[in-house]
Amino acid sequence: MSEATQKFPLEQLLNTLTEAVTKAGGTPFLVGGAVRDGLLGLESKDIDVLVTNLESETLKTVLEGVGKVDLVGKSFGVFKVSSEGETLDVALPRLERSTGTHHRDFEVDYNAFLPLEADLERRDFTVNAMAWALSLESADSRHQISDIRFQTSEKSLIDPFEGKSDLERRILRAVGNPRARFEDDPLRMLRLARFVAKLDFFVEEETALAVRENAYLIETVALERVQTELMGLLAAPHPDGVLRALRFLRDSTLLERILPEFKATFGFEQQNPYHHLTLEEHIFAAVRYAVEHGFNPLSRLALLLHDLGKPETQSFGEDGVAHYYKHEEVGAEMAEGILERLKFPLEVQKSVVKLVRQHMRPPLDASTRVLRRFINDLGPDWERALEVRVSDRMAHTFEPNFDAVAWLDAARARALEVSNELEHFDERQLAISGLELVKLFGVQGSAIGDLKKRIARAVVEGEVSNEREGILRWLEAQERG
Secondary structure (H helix, E strand, O other), X not given: OOOXXXXXXXXXXXXXXXXHHHHOOOEEEEEXXXXXXXHHOOOOOOOEEEEEOOOHHHHHHHHHOOOEEEEOOOOOOEEEEEEOXXXXXXXXXXXXXXXXOOOOOEEEEEOOOOOHHHHXXXXXXXXXXXXXXXXXXXXXXXXXXXXXXXXXXXXXXXXXXXXXXXXXXXXXXXXXXXXXXXXXXXXXXXXXXXXXXXXXXXXXXXXXXXXXXXXXXXXXXXXXXXXXXXXXXXXXXXXXXXXXXXXXXXXXXXXXHHOHHHHHHOOOOOOXXXXXXXXXXXXXXXXXXXXXXXXXXXXXXXXXXXXXXXXXXXXXXXXXXXXXXOHHHHHHHHHHHHHHHOOOOHHHHHXXXXXXXXXXXXXXXXXXXXHHHHHHHHHHHHHHHHHHXXXXXXXXXXXXXXXXXXXHHHHHHHHHHHHHHHOOOOHHHOOOOHHHHHHHHOOOXXXXXXXXXXHHHHHHOOOOOOOHHHHHHHHHHHHHO
């Protein structure tokens, strides 16, 4: 079968579903992110289908003829349909009513005969409140759903809130009354920031004002959801979009509400010749650089947190220049508290805290000995640490003679070579045992472990080879002083 006529599993599943639902008397629509991304020519993994004119029991029976069906949640109105490893979310139209101040305080009313426009009206932003009419005719002509890129027509696109126009203008605008949208679901304010980053869009003025007025409601949102939205923002591909999103969080007061530790950085003048930006703008610029160069999301998270310890550690020399001694240690403690509070996985917490603590390493002109120590201390996080180091450096006062890309490439190559040699060497791999150290040098108790660590560090730094005789000579030289 040629590529031109091949139906991919997800595409085939959608076409089969369209045919089955239509023949049963229902009307299927593609809704939400798939329509938005399709209009933008982007790949979408967010495939949602809305079906009208079929009661839930009838729809469930129809879907069981298409693939494996799982019910989502307690309300009988959302299904997951799976076939050949692909899954579609299928829902009935619904209305949502807020019942309290918390993110999950709402009631859902599914109604198969609710007008499509009423379902779209409850959605967050106009670019997400469009629908694409599916039909037997369109199924026969094959939607290219493998990466969902399609051309719209007036006949197929349902757009009651002018979402397509907002897409073309790169505008994010709330559906209807923006204050009501955010009061209904405060998480939408963070979703808005994530979409700014993801799409490189701008927030419409009334929508931005409504976020600022309702920012206090973000404190009702589960911290796990805050974590998810924050990482979604940081993982976005557009450097200017991420920078704009971070500034939006700051200007709306959302950032200081989800991360109170950030407030002290706002407008903080660093008063140091190496820094021309206020502290939060330096942090944002470092994150932007990491996004621009496709660095790991954990590197970006570490950069977001890396200088939070500066306000607390500021001191001044006789020349009036500010210094920030041990700000990396204070910042690491703050980062640990933030990551624990937002319920990040333990392995993420450990990695990011380490990156914050070590963000000033290695020196730009690191010797092989220094690089060995760096690799040994960082372990598997060494490459992310290099990403953090260069991003932080490039957010300093501009240095015309510093080629960041060349430095990073060279540092990676050297570090990889050292890493392969060391394989994260520790004292358990020494060519001399603790028992021998006791017999030969008379050390006892905890002093044995301390001495083994000193030897291991010397091996890592290239002072001595990991051979018994060489270690003994080195120890004797150490004793002679």
